[in-house]
Amino acid sequence: MSLSFRAAVLAAALICSPVFAADMPSHVGRYESTPEDIAAINKVVQDFQAALKSKDIKLLSSLMLNSNILWASPADPKGIAKVRETIDVNFDGMSPMGYPGFAEFIQTEKQVVEERFYNVRITQDRHVAFVLFDFDFRIGDKVINHGLEAWQMLKGAEGKWKIVSVYWSSKGKPN
Numbered sequence: 001m002s003l004s005f006r007a008a009v010l011a012a013a014l015i016c017s018p019v020f021a022a023d024m025p026s027h028v029g030r031y032e033s034t035p036e037d038i039a040a041i042n043k044v045v046q047d048f049q050a051a052l053k054s055k056d057i058k059l060l061s062s063l064m065l066n067s068n069i070l071w072a073s074p075a076d077p078k079g080i081a082k083v084r085e086t087i088d089v090n091f092d093g094m095s096p097m098g099y100p101g102f103a104e105f106i107q108t109e110k111q112v113v114e115e116r117f118y119n120v121r122i123t124q125d126r127h128v129a130f131v132l133f134d135f136d137f138r139i140g141d142k143v144i145n146h147g148l149e150a151w152q153m154l155k156g157a158e159g160k161w162k163i164v165s166v167y168w169s170s171k172g173k174p175n
Contacts, residue, residue: 031125040161041122041129041153048163052113057103063163064099065154070165071099073147099166111140117149127155135168147171 051060075093083091120133136146147169154164
């Protein structure tokens with residue numbers, strides 16, 4: 001290694017080290033969470049899955065804060081470029097369908113729709129929670145998509161947990 005390369009690495013380490021070496025304050029990572037809230041959040045997760053399988057759109061809707069929540073699987077850069085080249089020069093990778101389009105799809109799909117969740121992780125801090133999991137999405141007996149999904153949740157004034165955003169990666173059919 002050249003001397004200038006070593007000097008650059010040392011300089012970078014010295015500049016960045018305060019960021020990485022700083023002691024965390026005692027309040028970092030201390031979340032206020034209760035077993036009752038975690039159970040209620042898990043119930044929302046279970047109800048979501050049940051609503052899809054049974055095509056119970058009213059139950060599904062009751063789990064959302066409102067119909068205008070963020071509901072998106074952003075396209076990857078190649079997909080965005082392709083749409084911009086062929087259809088819409090302003091495409092940003094987000095579908096305008098949102099939750100209402102998803103609910104309509106669930107209601108009108110002839111086959112059973114199921115989303116299976118794996119490695120569900122819940123982080124709750126008072127009235128805010130995050131649910132993160134791996135998923136596969138099935139129509140009939142075929143997996144048509146899989147990836148990582150994240151929900152943001154809010155405990156409203158009436159004390160019920162509601163989904164305020166759903167954001168997921170789309171990898172298509174597994175290999």
